[in-house]
Amino acid sequence: MPDNAKIQFKLGKTLLENEQWRSAISSFEQVIEIDPDFWEAHYNLGICWRKLEQYDRAIACYERVKPLQPDLADLYYSLGNVLLDANQIDEAIATLQHCRRLQPTHAEALGSLGYGFYLNDQLDLALEHYHQAIGLDPNLHLVRTNLGETLLELNRLDQSIAAFEAALAIAPDQAETHVKYAKALLTNGELGRGFTEHEWRWQMANYRLPNWSQPLWQGFELSEHNRSMQSVPTELTNKTLLIWAEPGQFFGDTIHFGRYLPLLATRLPQTRIVLQCHTALVKLLETIAGLEVITAAQLPQLEFNYHLPALSLPHIFQTKINDIPDRVPYLEVPASARSPQLAQVFNASKTNKYKIGIVWASGKRSGTWLNRFYRHKSCPLELFLPLLQLPEVELYSLQVGEDAKQLEPLGLEFIANREGDRSVNLITNLSPYIQDFADTATLIEQLDLVIAVDTAVAHLAGAMGKPTWVLLATDAEWRWLRDRIDCPWYPTMRLFRQTHLGDWQGVFDEILAALAIELGI
DSSP, X not given: OTTOHHHHHHHHHHHHHTTOHHHHHHHHHHHHHHOTTOHHHHHHHHHHHHHTTOHXXXXXXXXXXXXXXXXXXXXXXXXXXXXXXXXXXXXXXHHHHHHHHHOTTOHHHHHHHHHHHHHTTOHHHHHHHHHHHHHHOTXXXXXXXXXXXXXXXXXXXHHHHHHHHHHHHHOTTOHHHHHHHHHHHHHXXXXXXXXXXXXXXXXXXXXXXXXXXXXXXXXOEEOSSOTTOEEOOGGGTTOEEEEEOOTTOOHHHHHHHXXXXXXXXXXXXXXXXXXXXXXXXXXXXXXXXXXXXXOGGGGGGOOOSEEEEGGGHHHHTTOOTTSOOOOSOOOOOOGGGOOHHHHTGGGGGOOOOEEEEEEOOOOOOOSHHXXXXXXXXXXXXXXXXXXXXXXXXXXXXXXXXXXXXXXXXXOEEEEOOTTOOEEEESEEEOGGGOSSHHHHHHXXXXXXXXXXXXXXXXXXXXXXXXXXXXXXXXXXOGGXXXXXXXXXXXXXXXXXXXXXXXXXXXXXXXXXXXXXXXXXX
């Protein structure tokens, strides 16, 4: 019965329920070909396209349903969610508010509306809608998870942890909740529990271990005689252990957890340890003794016996807040990066001024959450300019990528300082000299101080033992903990924090005052 729309629709629904998205799409499209006004087919087709992250197509499907079912609250709920996915936040909020007008007690829509306000940095409104949704349906574990995430950004750690634990009491196997709970615990300094919870990431729907025949290394076993000592695992003797970068792993993560690699090489002297990382980090990380470094392109040719994701290293070492491996430097400038060209970069100024390297922007990334992440972590370049009023200071940009182009409008300007007005190159752009992190390390070595937002450059400077000042938003990552001006991961680092979201001017007021003291002015 090829022309029976109802049978084709039931087939599509069965395929959808079995997560066979492409086949379901084919069935729903056949239904629409038979009956263009079969609204359930358009609706479910939108669900499939959303699952495949084809958000524009999903939106078009839901828009097609509007004239057919103008008062269907679930339609506006589903459309609002896909608009959130597509980073069309204002449109999503308006759509979800219309859903609420159609059905004021639609608890899931209230939860999604709260998440829209969260993405729009309207955190108080987010909390209000989360609580309303939970009041209507206490079992909405995803809303409780989002509540915990919002409370974490507001630095209300105890309430955040409680919200995550309430969500897990309802849905104990929800991996995404465990991972977000991990961030709250880590931010609170509960590193042992936090890193254990972070291992749940492998149960997330779009986050899977590689399909390798070699087993995942389970780490060191505790000695029965002394729980504080760890025995050397015999299964790794004369074997090869691969440490690999996870999908989406940031450069800063690799540098941050790079501190464990020398420890691993020391603990496993009879094991061949191979690190797979991004090409831009290879030359830098090759300076770690006892380690081989390869790129992802070289993985197919590698023969290994066990493997371990790099972000599991703190868990393997059972790191606690009072035993963080904080010895620096653990990274150094590769000999091959000490080119005459880079060595002469700073000679052009022919001064003995205080040389500060700066970074003002986190790397731009696609996706709703990552876009917000970039926006919060980055600060306006112009806020660095008052530092040039100090007569001892020269600024050098370590920024790379598209954001480095923000330097171009500055050019040559007159600035007032204690020596009188003079024409200067406000900030020297070092990006033409940077091809990888080995080059960045070479340039950092010649600086007196690095001032950066939370980026890989800050981690690199800290790993090299260079004095580093890090500028943090109120919702800073877990690794910076809360309310501290020092960093237990990097002894030469000082943290400058916003007092409220977006207040970079207050941070730079502190920076300017601290720099004047540093220079004895």
